[in-house]
Amino acid sequence: MEKITSLQNAKVKFWTSLKDKKSRDLHGLFIIEERHLIEEAFNAGVLESLLYLTGDTPYVNAPELYECTEGILKKVSGTVSQNRQIGIAKKNPVHSEENRVFLLDEVQDPGNVGTIIRTAKSFGFDTVILSEGCADPYGHKAIRSTQGALFSLNVRYGNLSEEIQTLKNRGIPVYGTSLKDAVPLDEITPAEHATIILGNEGNGVKQELLSLCDQKIRIPMEGFESLNVAIAGGILAYAFRKHQ
């Protein structure tokens, strides 16, 4: 255990930098603020450090423990709420083979990105691959929306055109979601190994990606034709769920 009291401490400055995506990408580390997510990160073996308020008992026995002042925790925290303990965890983007995959094409809302990761996990998907334009899954809001699914799923960036080709070469069918020229979901027989592409909140999946897909599918709706992308992902994940 190390005790840190100065806001000018180099470690404090480093942790604070992790509020920015650039620093998270560079160092492969991210901040966790909720107790149950800190505990899940610890159980998943990705928690590196735990910062806790002087006088508190650490939530978990992280590899590195730092006793800190309230000012330091406030500085490192990205949220308004005053967390008494903050975790620093390492990204672990690949855990297993990639057979049941979501591709996210510029999904920009961090809540949507996190919720899709959570849902993917619940229906036995193993992988979520994000285009560069997506919200960072390691930002605070996204992490919270994953409810910890992020710590055990394959979650990584990729060039989606290349990923589609690779998956197709491996014999895994790729389905693009589209409102036009698409087969209704209820006419599809879901394969166990499959890839589903979800698109940007305003624009959907890019045409150039749709043209690479094995099939375009649409979710049959009643006129209003408006679904949040995470909801569309949930309906598709359920339709393609892994049966035990």
Place this chain on the structure above:
Amino acid sequence: MEKITSLQNAKVKFWTSLKDKKSRDLHGLFIIEERHLIEEAFNAGVLESLLYLTGDTPYVNAPELYECTEGILKKVSGTVSQNRQIGIAKKNPVHSEENRVFLLDEVQDPGNVGTIIRTAKSFGFDTVILSEGCADPYGHKAIRSTQGALFSLNVRYGNLSEEIQTLKNRGIPVYGTSLKDAVPLDEITPAEHATIILGNEGNGVKQELLSLCDQKIRIPMEGFESLNVAIAGGILAYAFRKHQ
């Protein structure tokens, strides 16, 4: 058209008060900030007033038009972004018979409430009834999440125990979502007229409400057993969708 320049103007104070749920409830009015939602509210006939910046052309020809200063728009707006036009709309909680219904039991996140309303509309549900503990569907984040579905669906508050009894008396089956003692969704034959209860993000549907249901259903998952309530609602709405 009326021109308003003073932040102390009584109307400005009144509009600003609508940022609070209490005032929205009292006056049956709410604020809309996005252009496409203002246009949809106008088309749905619920837009009462439009506040626009001096020099701008009003988005729509609202019944009452007010030319305002930037300071006034900033004061009335509930968001950080500077909107050049703001709509004031009237609540219109009931539009049609209530046959395809979602009941929300203390769903607390405004994004979830709004997304459920949007999804309900897309799958031909006509009604969303909220318990008192739910997030206000007329708050800014919820309205944005509805994408305008709020303007044409029945969206109202109710005592859920009483609502369940009324619906059952009308012969409409009531399904509660539950992880325990529940029939898997894929074993249910969805009725056209149906009620689905969704629960609080942390605690699910209250036991006292579940005990009133005709049937408890669960969404079959793969171990992780963790779904955002709006995602669960989306999967159920799709399963119970109205076929054209």
